[in-house]
Amino acid sequence: MSRDMMPHFERYQPESLENALDLANQLGPDAWLMAGGQDSLDWFKDRAKRPAAVVDLTRIAALHGIRETEEGLEIGATTTLTEIERNPLVQEKYGLLAQAARRVASPQIRNAGTLGGNLCQDARCWYYRYGLNCYRAGGNTCYADTPQGQNREHCLFGASRCVAVSPSDTATAAVALDARMVIRSSKGERIVPAEEFFIGPAVNITRMTVLEPGEILTAVRFPKEWSGATYYFEKVADRASWDFALVSVAAAMFIEGGNISRIRIACGAVECVPRRLKVVEQVVTGSPKTEEVATLAGKTAVQGATTLNFNHFKVPLMENLVRRAIRDA
Numbered sequence: 001m002s003r004d005m006m007p008h009f010e011r012y013q014p015e016s017l018e019n020a021l022d023l024a025n026q027l028g029p030d031a032w033l034m035a036g037g038q039d040s041l042d043w044f045k046d047r048a049k050r051p052a053a054v055v056d057l058t059r060i061a062a063l064h065g066i067r068e069t070e071e072g073l074e075i076g077a078t079t080t081l082t083e084i085e086r087n088p089l090v091q092e093k094y095g096l097l098a099q100a101a102r103r104v105a106s107p108q109i110r111n112a113g114t115l116g117g118n119l120c121q122d123a124r125c126w127y128y129r130y131g132l133n134c135y136r137a138g139g140n141t142c143y144a145d146t147p148q149g150q151n152r153e154h155c156l157f158g159a160s161r162c163v164a165v166s167p168s169d170t171a172t173a174a175v176a177l178d179a180r181m182v183i184r185s186s187k188g189e190r191i192v193p194a195e196e197f198f199i200g201p202a203v204n205i206t207r208m209t210v211l212e213p214g215e216i217l218t219a220v221r222f223p224k225e226w227s228g229a230t231y232y233f234e235k236v237a238d239r240a241s242w243d244f245a246l247v248s249v250a251a252a253m254f255i256e257g258g259n260i261s262r263i264r265i266a267c268g269a270v271e272c273v274p275r276r277l278k279v280v281e282q283v284v285t286g287s288p289k290t291e292e293v294a295t296l297a298g299k300t301a302v303q304g305a306t307t308l309n310f311n312h313f314k315v316p317l318m319e320n321l322v323r324r325a326i327r328d329a
């Protein structure tokens with residue numbers, strides 16, 4: 001059968017959050033939430049995922065928009081990446097997020113792709129995307145972590161049977177900005193720090209986030225504490241035009257009297273979650289942004305990295321990106 005044909009599914013288009021939550025609750029694991037569809041439709045067309053029902057979130061006004069609040073900025077989950085990268089408030093106060101959103105895929109994908117979809121997207125490992133029955137798909141092997149496995153995109157840290165990485169560019173920025181994820185279900189609301197929202201294979205090998213069936217990410221809150229900081233975002237990919245990161249770095253820092261007084265820094269595409277570099281933060285806090293400090297930061301960042309057969313290049317890449325983030329921010 002042609003892989004261009006999508007399998008049949010029921011499509012729901014709720015216009016209120018309550019209606020969407022009822023549907024998500026009733027359908028449970030059978031419900032596939034869909035926003036811009038840029039990740040979802042690939043899965044359906046490749047027939048690697050065959051949901052019974054798809055709940056389209058894009059008609060729900062309450063999930064859309066960028067609002068300034070007393071605590072900072074709140075961005076609705078279905079706000080598109082284009083809206084985020086072009087929004088004057090985001091550009092002025094949370095430029096790191098605007099930069100990360102601008103580096104996602106192509107303009108066409110950013111026009112449809114949403115913040116929620118970008119944060120909740122599944123792993124991009126080719127074996128898994130192709131529909132092979134690996135550990136993440138419920139099977140009992142990892143095709144990437146074999147002597148011949150194609151693993152140049154895969155992880156340096158946090159491997160646990162699965163060696164896939166976090167593919168989301170905005171996730172790395174969200175961790176650096178200490179964002180809060182607003183999650184709703186029919187039982188109520190819970191707020192989860194970005195750093196805890198993403199989960200690795202040791203916690204649950206079949207999911208990338210803490211979201212349970214029936215839960216919807218409704219918004220992301222960016223706290224005032226990191227607004228207006230000095231930011232650095234850099235992503236290295238095989239193609240400069242549009243491609244997933246081989247390694248990315250996102251940093252937010254305040255500089256007082258020539259020294260870094262506060263910093264949060266994270267790398268993308270090196271672990272199954274955005275990797276916050278807490279030890280680097282400790283090493284550079286209170287220090288000037290010199291070449292020497294930046295070099296130490298880079299060396300510290302890659303300590304404990306475990307390479308696979310074809311991803312050794314990621315170690316110096318990560319080291320250099322972290323060095324540049326500290327030196328050039």
Ligand SMILES: Cc1cc2nc3c(=O)[nH]c(=O)nc-3n(C[C@H](O)[C@H](O)[C@H](O)COP(=O)(O)OP(=O)(O)OC[C@H]3O[C@@H](n4cnc5c(N)ncnc54)[C@H](O)[C@@H]3O)c2cc1C
Nearest residue numbers: 035036037038039040105113114116117118120168169217
């Ligand atoms: C060619 C190509 C290149 C790409 N390049 C990049 C890249 O460089 N960087 C990058 O970061 N991404 C990239 N992507 C991945 C992704 O498609 C886009 O990032 C896009 O942002 C996904 O958003 P969406 O709204 O279209 O997601 P959807 O496909 O609608 O959803 C994606 C996933 O998130 C879940 N989801 C969506 N919204 C919610 C919500 N509110 N609550 C709970 N779950 C939700 C869905 O169930 C689904 O599992 C690329 C995709 C393609 C096809």
Ligand code: SF4
Nearest residue numbers: 125128134142162163
């Ligand atoms: S890296 Fe993860 S997703 Fe890829 S084949 Fe191995 S188990 Fe599957």
